[in-house]
Amino acid sequence: MIQGLLIEDSKALMIPNPLALIAEITHRCPLHCVYCSNPLELAAVDSELSTAEWIDIFQQSGRLGMLHAHFTGGEPLARPDLVELIAGARAAGLYTNLITSGIGLTEAKLKALVDVGLDHIQLSFQDSREDSANWIAGAKAHAHKIELSRIIRRHKIAFTVNLVIHRQNIDHLDEMIAFIEQLAPGRMEIAHTQYYGWALQNRGALLPTRAQLEKAVETVAAAETRLAGRIRLDSIVPDYYARFPKACMGGWGRRLMLINPSGKVLPCHAAEVIPGLEFENIRKQELEYIWRQSSSFQRFRGEEWMPEPCRSCERRAEDFGGCRCQALLLTGNAAATDPACSLAPAHSIVESALAEANSSAAVSQPVPAASFAQLQQRASHRWTYRTNPEKGSG
Amino acid sequence: MAHPEDSSKPRLATGCRWGAESKTGSTEERTILFPEGAIKLQGTGLQVLERCDGERTFGQIIEELQAQFSVADPAKIRADISQFLEQLRNKRVVDY
Numbered sequence: 029m030i031q032g033l034l035i036e037d038s039k040a041l042m043i044p045n046p047l048a049l050i051a052e053i054t055h056r057c058p059l060h061c062v063y064c065s066n067p068l069e070l071a072a073v074d075s076e077l078s079t080a081e082w083i084d085i086f087q088q089s090g091r092l093g094m095l096h097a098h099f100t101g102g103e104p105l106a107r108p109d110l111v112e113l114i115a116g117a118r119a120a121g122l123y124t125n126l127i128t129s130g131i132g133l134t135e136a137k138l139k140a141l142v143d144v145g146l147d148h149i150q151l152s153f154q155d156s157r158e159d160s161a162n163w164i165a166g167a168k169a170h171a172h173k174i175e176l177s178r179i180i181r182r183h184k185i186a187f188t189v190n191l192v193i194h195r196q197n198i199d200h201l202d203e204m205i206a207f208i209e210q211l212a213p214g215r216m217e218i219a220h221t222q223y224y225g226w227a228l229q230n231r232g233a234l235l236p237t238r239a240q241l242e243k244a245v246e247t248v249a250a251a252e253t254r255l256a257g258r259i260r261l262d263s264i265v266p267d268y269y270a271r272f273p274k275a276c277m278g279g280w281g282r283r284l285m286l287i288n289p290s291g292k293v294l295p296c297h298a299a300e301v302i303p304g305l306e307f308e309n310i311r312k313q314e315l316e317y318i319w320r321q322s323s324s325f326q327r328f329r330g331e332e333w334m335p336e337p338c339r340s341c342e343r344r345a346e347d348f349g350g351c352r353c354q355a356l357l358l359t360g361n362a363a364a365t366d367p368a369c370s371l372a373p374a375h376s377i378v379e380s381a382l383a384e385a386n387s388s389a390a391v392s393q394p395v396p397a398a399s400f401a402q403l404q405q406r407a408s409h410r411w412t413y414r415t416n417p418e419k420g421s422g
Numbered sequence: 423m424a425h426p427e428d429s430s431k432p433r434l435a436t437g438c439r440w441g442a443e444s445k446t447g448s449t450e451e452r453t454i455l456f457p458e459g460a461i462k463l464q465g466t467g468l469q470v471l472e473r474c475d476g477e478r479t480f481g482q483i484i485e486e487l488q489a490q491f492s493v494a495d496p497a498k499i500r501a502d503i504s505q506f507l508e509q510l511r512n513k514r515v516v517d518y
Contacts (some may be wrong), residue, residue: 053474095441095453095460121442123455147456148437186437186457186514214435214514215457257424260514262458 045093046319049122050268050286053082055114056106058131060166060413061154063227063234065190065297066102070417075290079109081311083116088315090120094285097122100291102127102417105132118145125150127190130176132168138179148186150217151177155197156207164196166413176328177211186213193244194234195385201247216259218248218267224298226414227380228357235385241269268378272343273350273366280328282354285319289417293318295325298353302362328352333363337371362421425504430518432507433476437499438515454460456515466491470503474516 055070086097097117104110105128117124124147126141138149153173156159162174180187189208193201208216220241221227221234236244252261252360267274268274277284277296286294291310294300300307305327308318319325327333331344338349343378349355350366358377359368365372424431434440434454438455439454441460451464454471467488473483484503488496508518 095455096458122462123439123441125457147455148438150457185434188434188457214437258511260512 029060037373044282046089046285047094047283048096048098048262048285049085049089049094050098050284051085051113051117051299052101052286053104054106054289055079055102055417056166057102057129057414057416058106059129059169060415061101061164061192061226062166062230062413063164063194064229064414065222066414067225067298067300068229069300070102070415071073071289073256073329073419077287077289077291077310079112079116081291082113084238085310085315086113086117086122089117089285090122092319094317095123095377096125098125098127100127103129103131105137111137111144114146115144118147118254123147128152129165129169130173133176135179138183142183142185144186148173148188149180150176150188150190151180151213152190152192153204153208156200156204156246160197176209181212185236186215188217189213192219192221193236194221196242197232198236198240198244201244205247205251208381209255213259215262216255217262217264217265221251222242222264222266222299222354223268224301226412227413232380232384235268235381236266237386238382241266251338267350267354267366267413268370268382271370273347273354273368273372276348276351276354276366279348281319281325282329282348285315288365293322293324295328296353298357299324301353303355305362307358328363335363335365337373338365341371401404424508426511426518428479428481429493430480430485431438431476431478432474432480432483432516432518434471435511435514435517461510461511461515467506470506471516473514474507480518493498497518 054064054076056073070185089097098241099113106125108115112128114124126146127150130190151173152166153161158170162168177189189211191204191208195287197204201367223231227234229351248261248263255261256404284295286296287310288294292300292307293310293315294307299305307324313322331339334344338344350369352362354368355364355366356362359374364374367374367377369375438454438456444451448467449464450461452468454461454463459491465516469487471474472481484500487503488499493497507518511518
């Protein structure tokens with residue numbers, strides 16, 4: 029008798045409005061995480077959209093029926109006008125979420141953000157152990173984040189702690205969950221690394237073994253039960269080990285729009301890697317036109333584009349053939365079935381990455397904390413740290 | 423504490439709030455916004471959540487709805503609402 033339609037679970041919408049805007053307001057970042065999902069080619073600082081341009085985008089998003097605005101980057105706090113931007117999004121009726129490393133966030137700044145209507149803050153941690161966390165982030169950020177989470181708890185705002193797990197930290201997941209628990213967020217998000225951008229470059233050092241994964245799944249399930257009613261635990265499973273692919277972004281052009289720092293409008297973080305697609309710029313086109321009519325948003329919408337085995341698969345309306353960017357990155361063809369799917373013709377690509385991950389005996393241990401330059405040098409044989417965008421044009 | 427007790431005072435959890443009102447046909451709808459999601463509410467669900475104001479007790483909410491839906495089995499109303507609120511608590515949308 030209780031009627032409540034969960035929008036996040038709704039599958040029946042035919043030509044839906046987008047639900048959320050991902051506002052990538054800058055690619056500048058004080059961290060250098062080896063699994064960063066930003067593109068390898070970052071948007072230059074002087075190409076960034078202005079305050080007024082973003083505020084107009086939020087108005088358009090509200091009119092288009094969007095509910096949430098997720099502020100991300102890079103590090104959103106690198107924008108000096110963040111308070112104005114959050115205020116602008118709230119004024120447009122959007123629920124505002126700040127996804128941050130916390131670097132640059134003081135109590136005074138947080139208060140200013142909450143005062144203009146920031147609804148939710150999502151703070152990322154790299155590990156429970158300081159040396160390992162700094163090693164992954166390529167920056168000494170860990171201690172500040174702990175202090176910051178105490179400050180966040182003093183404000184009336186939803187608080188999520190986000191933790192990315194991978195081969196280097198997954199063995200002490202129990203310890204990391206206990207660490208997050210004492211930070212007392214309302215929500216905890218445990219995400220396995222997804223292999224795009226910088227993470228794909230560093231996949232060999234990040235992909236866990238099957239034994240590591242199985243243990244992690246048990247740990248997460250036990251924590252979910254133990255924390256129920258206190259901390260909501262959302263976990264993102266690694267698609268390389270799954271039988272079926274993930275419904276990436278809830279389907280291409282079905283729920284989300286991402287606007288990058290220089291105004292390019294994309295269906296997801298990684299879509300720019302797909303050759304032959306022309307992405308519109310919000311400086312030249314209205315958001316509604318881009319959503320409904322642009323060729324880039326229509327390219328993989330619906331089922332017309334699907335190859336076999338997707339086209340006749342009974343799961344096609346659930347996972348939409350998986351991720352177009354992953355298909356491109358692994359097979360060279362964005363219209364192929366996502367190789368993460370066990371039914372995909374190119375599944376052997378994922379299988380061989382897994383075979384490699386499961387053959388190397390030892391999981392390498394972090395080097396001790398040091399300056400970024402030293403870290404970079406010491407870890408250079410293992411992975412590439414994320415860089416920063418150019419200051420000037422280009 | 424899993425189910426709400428009669429003395430519990432259900433309220434929206436920190437960081438969850440009402441969004442815009444709308445209509446589907448003649449049915450009134452309201453949305454609750456929360457981190458990473460939203461719930462569109464109409465009918466009984468809406469009636470329940472509108473009473474979760476942090477002042478009414480669970481016992482009062484049940485009484486009000488039992489009076490309003492007097493044709494339905496009062497025990498079933500109680501069980502349904504209790505379960506509904508517990509689900510929303512696990513999603514960290516409601517606290518009590």
